[in-house]
Amino acid sequence: MKEMQTNWIGKSYGAEIDFEITGVPTAGQQLKVYTTRPDTIFGVDFMVIAPEHELINTITTADQQAAVDEYCTYVKSRSERERQAEKKISGCFTGAYAINPFNGVKIPIWISEYVLAGYGTGAIMAVPCGDDRDFKFAQHFNIPITNILGDAFNGEEANSTKDAKLHNSDFLNGVVMRDAIAIVNKRLEEMGIGIAKVNYRMRDAAFSRQRYWGEPFPIQWKNGTAYPLTETDLPLLLPEVDTYSPGPEGEGPLANIPDWVAKELETNTMPGYAGSSWYFLRYMDPHNEQEFCNRAVSDYWNQVDLYIGGTEHAVGHLLYSRMWTKALFDLGHIGFDEPFKKLLNQGMIQGSSRFVYRLKGTQEFISYGLIKDFETVDKLHVDVNIVDGIELDTAAFNKWKPDYAGASFQLEDGKYLCGTEVEKMSKSKFNTVNPDELVQKFGADTFRMYEMFLGPVEQSKPWDTKGIEGVHRFIKKLWRLFFDELKGKVWNEEAPTAAELKVLHKAIKKTQDDTERFSFNTAVSGFMICVNELADLKCNKRAVLEPLLILVTPYAPHVAEELWSLLGNTSSILDAAYPVFDPSHVVESAKEYPVSINGKVRTNLLISLDATEAEVQELVLANELVQKWVEGKSLKKFIFVKGRMINLVI
């Protein structure tokens, strides 16, 4: 996550260096390159400039003019996509040379599309022995390679290390590369031909959307120039509209409002992250007419405790939110420079897709197990709702789409079997399931709890309703502790027993711990255990059930609230005090210890937790089964971990 953000920002430390250019029609020109490795300056064997670089026009020699023109035309003919996809090595020599400022060596200047115009200066110094791309380029065009790495360079592939000692590097010989960077930078600055520089990756982040729902820009256009509204005209509110359809010529819906257009107001609106980057601050002080949030108020509420979001927000919402917060912090408007205390990445619920295989050019469908016998089949997504497991309902398939009305099938064992794949859930993949049906059948609480019960929140997994019955049974069982189908109300005001209090307080502890560490699936299983045990104890006592309901509330809020009110409570369960764990209810006096002999469990012994190690050893050795194993051998070691286990080494 942090790495994604780091990559997105793309901060790099390097240097800009000016090189004299020689052997060209127009004298006195300089080539400015950006490099993160000034230490490798004695290994520069050629320069590369981007095909869009402006120097091309003035440094290309007459001899090379035709070749350069041809190359630039070729590059223009290739789309961005092509350039990304097929990474062909291509380039062209300009005929010009740069001069290495330290040793006067003439360095040929090449053009290649592997250098991007938009980053750094659009020009690089190429060091083939230290950079993979430069190395491949040099090999491809037979450019001699200078080795400044000594034994660290094998001549077969580039080595990008910073830890080697420099060779062939004049005043840097023997210096570790990492340390040489600062030395070179200092020299360059003294010579007035270079400067240490931090670079960022530029992003095309359009802060503008052609839609209605977003903050309107307080911008007014006059003769094609944008002017900000004066402060007295703020806030600028979205106008009421009847329709959200796009404006003429693909503009935003605001372009449909005559009044808005007449005032020449900007018709685009701000993107989602404009408001979502700081709305949590406004929530703290929503009615403040003077400022976005009073400092005393934000000091009181402080940071957001928990941010739950998928990784897709890493470089979207989360990153911008952090940036805005840092800016507001620097300006002194808030007292913290990170918006969120804690981050939780929930996993994605994926879809489980099903496929059918159509013989090319026909309406004949081949069952999954048979497709290897055919050469050309089309693999097509099929609606998961007409597939039972992996068996296709062929009649439903015929009805699914008009095209398939006349489809025929090649079956295996009388069935048409589908292929499967786990993918992102998507309508286009026909693997979506509608939660409404499940909510209608089982209720929202069951649905909610089942999602939690599926497994750890941060894990992605395919949606599968196989176990939902179990959660639903649990909720019904919880209900039956209060109301019996035949007898009606069964809950009572009797005083709880020690055993019942133990069950309750075990549950309080477990829910607390598991919720704290976002282990919702195990918390749900804890509730199941608690309800199972209370049912076994036939406990229908209010004194136990009421606290349990409060624990359950975040997990099954509707049922909890309903039962809470049926118990006669007049205020919401959301306002009830959270139960306090009392360890005295769950203390054990004895433990059923597993007794291992050489690491294998051979028996269990119930032993008091008060017993000393010597007493335990005596008890264990007296045991018949243990004696059988120990017989004839000597006890080498006795391991006793109080409250855990016993191990005998013989």
Place this chain on the structure above:
RNA sequence: GCCUUGGUGGUGGAACUGGUAGACACGCAGGACUUAAAAUCCUGUUCGCAGCAAUGCGAGUGCGGGUUCGAUUCCCGCCUGAGGCACCA
């Protein structure tokens, strides 16, 4: 190619600091209630071998090694799934 993660029964998963692997649930099998079904309840369910049985023995957390009295957990090497990054000099 680089980085981050995961791999445990038929299935989803549990085991929090190295201490009884498989909690809880699904599914399956058998049983109770019922004219029947639904609902509910009870019993069993990692695999293999032996036994009428209670039970016993052995193997077992992707694979191969190591550390340890003891490893799903720690270390080394490998296989494999998922996600992200990738001409950024």
